[in-house]
Amino acid sequence: MSDIPDASNLLATAREVLVKDFLPVLPDELRHAALMIANAMAISAREYRQGEEALRAETARLRVLLESAGPAATGPGAPHDTDPVALRRLLVAAIRAGAFDDPPRNAALVDHLTRSSADWTTISNPKALRGTR
Amino acid sequence: MPGTDTPETRAVAAWLAGEMRATSVRIGRYVRLSGGAIQGNFGLDVDVSGGPLAGHHALVLRTDAPSVVAASNSRSQEFAVLRAAHAAGVLAPEPLFICDDRRIIGREFFVMRRIAGVGAGHRIVRDPALVPDGPALARELGANLARIHAIRPPQPGLDVLAPPPADPARAVIAQCRGHLDAMSEPHPALEWGLRWCEIRAPAPADVTLVHRDYRTGNYLVDGGHLSGVLDWEFAGWGDPREDLGWLTARCWRFGAVDLEAGGIAPVAPFLEGYESVAHRTITRADLDYWQVVAHLRWAVIALQQARRHLAGGETSLELALTGRIVHELESEVMHLTGALPR
Numbered sequence: 001m002s003d004i005p006d007a008s009n010l011l012a013t014a015r016e017v018l019v020k021d022f023l024p025v026l027p028d029e030l031r032h033a034a035l036m037i038a039n040a041m042a043i044s045a046r047e048y049r050q051g052e053e054a055l056r057a058e059t060a061r062l063r064v065l066l067e068s069a070g071p072a073a074t075g076p077g078a079p080h081d082t083d084p085v086a087l088r089r090l091l092v093a094a095i096r097a098g099a100f101d102d103p104p105r106n107a108a109l110v111d112h113l114t115r116s117s118a119d120w121t122t123i124s125n126p127k128a129l130r131g132t133r
Numbered sequence: 134m135p136g137t138d139t140p141e142t143r144a145v146a147a148w149l150a151g152e153m154r155a156t157s158v159r160i161g162r163y164v165r166l167s168g169g170a171i172q173g174n175f176g177l178d179v180d181v182s183g184g185p186l187a188g189h190h191a192l193v194l195r196t197d198a199p200s201v202v203a204a205s206n207s208r209s210q211e212f213a214v215l216r217a218a219h220a221a222g223v224l225a226p227e228p229l230f231i232c233d234d235r236r237i238i239g240r241e242f243f244v245m246r247r248i249a250g251v252g253a254g255h256r257i258v259r260d261p262a263l264v265p266d267g268p269a270l271a272r273e274l275g276a277n278l279a280r281i282h283a284i285r286p287p288q289p290g291l292d293v294l295a296p297p298p299a300d301p302a303r304a305v306i307a308q309c310r311g312h313l314d315a316m317s318e319p320h321p322a323l324e325w326g327l328r329w330c331e332i333r334a335p336a337p338a339d340v341t342l343v344h345r346d347y348r349t350g351n352y353l354v355d356g357g358h359l360s361g362v363l364d365w366e367f368a369g370w371g372d373p374r375e376d377l378g379w380l381t382a383r384c385w386r387f388g389a390v391d392l393e394a395g396g397i398a399p400v401a402p403f404l405e406g407y408e409s410v411a412h413r414t415i416t417r418a419d420l421d422y423w424q425v426v427a428h429l430r431w432a433v434i435a436l437q438q439a440r441r442h443l444a445g446g447e448t449s450l451e452l453a454l455t456g457r458i459v460h461e462l463e464s465e466v467m468h469l470t471g472a473l474p475r
Contacts, residue, residue: 036450043457085318092319095328096310110467113322117463128461130468 011045054119062087152230156183196242205366248361250353258389258396271398273359275406282373284342297370302334322463343371348385349395378423432462
């Protein structure tokens, strides 16, 4: 526990004021906008809490995945790169080139992408995750 | 909200009077209509004096939004498509006049007849008073879609569209990749989905007119029945099964996920309605494949919508949140392609 409310706490607390105190008395034409604001605040709070870890885990997996795919999937020094966008770019090029078509590599790719998309769906819209409905 | 007596409405009234060969046109109402994140739609009620169209008319004026999504048709292309669809007996707004004179409202626009009914997807899937018989509505949607797919190239009025693709399934994949290449960041899950589709792409068969946004939220329901299909900005030549995958895709069921036909009915009555007019059989494998394509295409469009907000000079919370949908669409692609338990 921290002594000073962090960004996630502030967003969650402010969102509660919006939903509990403002939403019931807002005119109909502003309700949709208020619900969008509440949604944006909830996403931001979750991203603050979970985004960094999702990105760190994705980056670590990407390096393993690209190493396993061999030279076809790696540029100079690529597996040591820590920039997730650069690693994703290498992965995309390898996918398009068919470097992940054979079944074992494909299974590893699918496992990685399933985890990444689930992590980000947990942040953007946890209700949309399959198996949680 | 624009008033009914502004320089813009006066210019529109004078232009309409010319098009209608009327002595005068009076605009009694001019309001922005909800929906249509891409185009600006205005509802207008007009009283026409003199000429062949004398009387009262409920119309819609459709124009471009300040920034546009790539691959969407211009107003003149959309006008041509509406003409062809309307002439083929498709339930759609009747297009009346098009204006490319930028002096009237500053942008290209056209005017069509306004259709009665409710369009909001979240209401249509939840309110039994609006849709008392979901399967019956699904049959109507299927039959109406088949009438669109009866329009085949070449069509003299539709030479404004891009030429029919030789291999429509691969053309969709190539178009999505092109749009992804224009983004600032790579999107591996979408690339995986596109590769999955490329490996399994069906052999070229029929090429017909396809609507490309035929789904709950884009049609109007009046008295429980389909009254018309809107939003033709993505229409073009393609594989007709693309539209069936789009309407039945989970992302267009507005939360009513167990009702595969757009959240209003199981898929069977929709396919019955379609096959009764189209004489084309749709298999489960067709639906599975084109539903994956639907999620990929919607994800690419959502990225483009977010880009309008981020880079297109059109700051909008709605467009920003549309960008956040991409994550759940990616999850669904992973699920549909067999990566997750079904």
